[in-house]
Amino acid sequence: MAGAYLSWRQFYFVLLGLRFYFALSNSYIHPDEHFQTLEVLTNRIFNYSTNVPWEFSSKDPARSIGVLYLLYGPVLYAIKFLNLDFSPLQIWYILRLQNVILGWIITDMCIYRLLPTKPERIKGVYFTICSFVTLVHQSHLFSNSIETYLVILSVLIINNLRLSNETKEEDENHHWSLIWLGAIISVGTFNRVTFPAFIILPFWFVFQYLWSHKIKTFHLAIGFLLPTISLILVDSISFGKSLKEIASAPLNINSYIITPLNNLVYNSNYSNLSQHGIHPYYTHILVNLPQILGPGILFLLKTSYWKTTPFLSMASAILVLSVIPHQELRFLMPIVPLACCCFDLYSFSSKKEGDTKKSTWGSILMNSWYIFNASFAILMGVFHQGGVIPALDHFHAENFQSDPSHNTIQVWWRTYSPPTWILGYKENTLQAITLNDETFAEGYTLDSSKTNYLFDLMGSDEDKILNFLTELKATQNTSTIYLVTPVASFNKVFKNESLAFNETWSYTYHLDMDHLDFSDIESLRPGLGIYELL
Structure with missing residues (x-):
């Protein structure tokens, strides 16, 4: 038993090392990991020339910048005020490492306290850290990553309130638990307007507790109101409202910018959602859930944990989020540690001598789990759009070594949208233009400044x-033009064309993955290659 435990512990530290390795890899999973975080903050804090998305630039902002300041502001402002000479890539690595450490501490601590026995705790921690979502996605600067940590913290607090109510054993520290729960909510x-979906069903136990301890409703309320008021004020001022305007009509809702409300209004419009993709209502259950859990989903089919808080x-999240017609895989990221706590291994194991059927199925499932997560960790953690950030860092380094007045034009094709903050160009020195089937017809105008x-x-x-490219070569002959595209696409399209390039x-x-x-x-x-148009 000691040897087995030591073996598990050694494997745990190997996986922990892999979490740090993938945090420092360059994969690019989804544009939101940049465009809803550092594309916004570095423009405001470092005066980088960036492509701020509509959520932060429309007249009704749909994302909270106050949460971004809370999560990433301390590191960024420390770098600024200490005048540390960090490149954008190094800043990105530092914040990813912050996410890894934060997630490691919160997730393991919560699983340890949620589950009642040592074998259960080992199982929960083991499967969670084995998951490719934990190894890769959780280090990326997704709002979903932060949502994962807040969800499992809230589930832990709710579970403690539930146990206290069911066992009638009062804990004098529950008033602090309720304050923290309110703040987390x-x-x-x-952070994400989807967060309440994860606690709608479990919140029944909070109602039961508060029904028996009505005076403590105040603690939950004060915990919720203080950060809510603070975030509304920070958002309102950050997005252009003045203190004078707020003070002149403090009870007028129009004096404030309430980003979750704007987000709900925007997403309640079907035509708005259609711009981001409409999915069948079964997408989360039949497509995204199997992609996230892989063979592990079979450990849930005969689970005996269906009454547990995790x-x-x-279940609450899957049911509620399945009602929304826009369903992306990353929306289900927070369920990974919850599902791993509920994996029922006993259905696939047998203690009866000579009965090998269940144990064989258990071995097959475990090996399938390892293969599935190892494959997706490599694919999503290393290769997926893995050259975009290094290419931007290359342009960043070249820009600071060359004549600043020299004009350059980058043309990106068949890649995810390049997050321009990685270039580190100072404000008003870069113009970013997106051209698709619609905007091609409208044309574009270059800003001569x-x-x-x-x-x-x-x-x-x-x-x-x-x-x-032919038009650019003819009209912009004083600028150096670069094409950034996958090697496979370049070889297919440009090798036999009259245009000449130098890699x-x-x-x-x-x-x-989009043009296979x-x-x-x-x-x-x-x-991925950078090709100079000659």
Whole structure:
């Protein structure tokens, strides 16, 4: 038993090391990990020239900047005031490491306190840290990563209140638990408006507790109201409201900017959601959940944990979020530690001598779990759009080594939208233009006050990218023009064209998952290149 425990502990530290490794890898899973965090903050704190998304620039902002200041502001302001000479890439690594450490402490602590026995705790921690979502996604600067930590903290507090109410054993510290729960609900909702979906069902136990301890409702209320008021004030001032305007009509809701409310209003409009993708209502259950849990979903089919608080939280989120027609896989990230706490291994094991059927199935499932998570950790943690950030860092380094007045034009094709904050260009020196099928027809105008230009052509047709580069070469002959595209796409489209290029940089660990053609083996070739148009 001691040897087995030591073996598990050794494996745990190997996986912990992998969490730090993947935190320092360059994979790029979804644009929101940049465009809803550092694309916004670095513009305000470091005066970087960035492409601030609509959620933070419209007249009705739909994302809280107060939460971003709370999470990442201390590190960024420390770097600024201490005048530390960190590149954007180094800043990104530091904040990712912050997420890893924060997640490691919170997740393991909560699982340890949620589960009643040592074997249960080992199981919960073991499967959670094995998951590719934990190894990769949780270090990325997603609002979903922060939501995961807040969800499991709230589930722990709710579970403690539930046990206290059921056992009639009063804990004098529960008033602090309620204050913290209120604060977590507030910050969680401002971080992501989906947060309440994870606690709707479990919150029944809070109602039961407060029914028996009505005076303590005040503690929950004060815990919720203080951060809520603070975040509303920070958001309102950050998005242009003045203190004078607020003070002149403090009871007028129009004096404030309430970002969760704006977010709800925006997402309640079906035509708005259709711009981001409409999915069938079964997508979370039949597509996203199996992708997140893989073979582990079979450990939930015969689970005996369906009455537990983690299971109720998981079920609550899946049911509520499945009603929303826009369903992305990352929306279910917070269920991973909850599901791992509810994995029922006993259904696939047998203590009866000679009965090998269940144990064989258990071994197959465990091996499948390892293969599934190892494969997705490598794919999503290393290769997925892995060259975008290093390419931007290359441009950042080249810019500071060259003549600042020299005009450069970057044309990005068949990659995720490049987060321009990584370039580290000072404010008003870069113009970023996105061209798709609609905006191509409208045309574009270059701002002559800028010295650098970035075109994101997304997944435009091959003929459009050829015509566009030909036009740029003819009209912008005083600028250096670079094409940034996957190696496979460049070889397919440009090798036999009249346009001449010089490859100036390449990165091997990049895979474009959106333009694979299994009938053409060349399209499977990994790599991203920067090509100078001659």
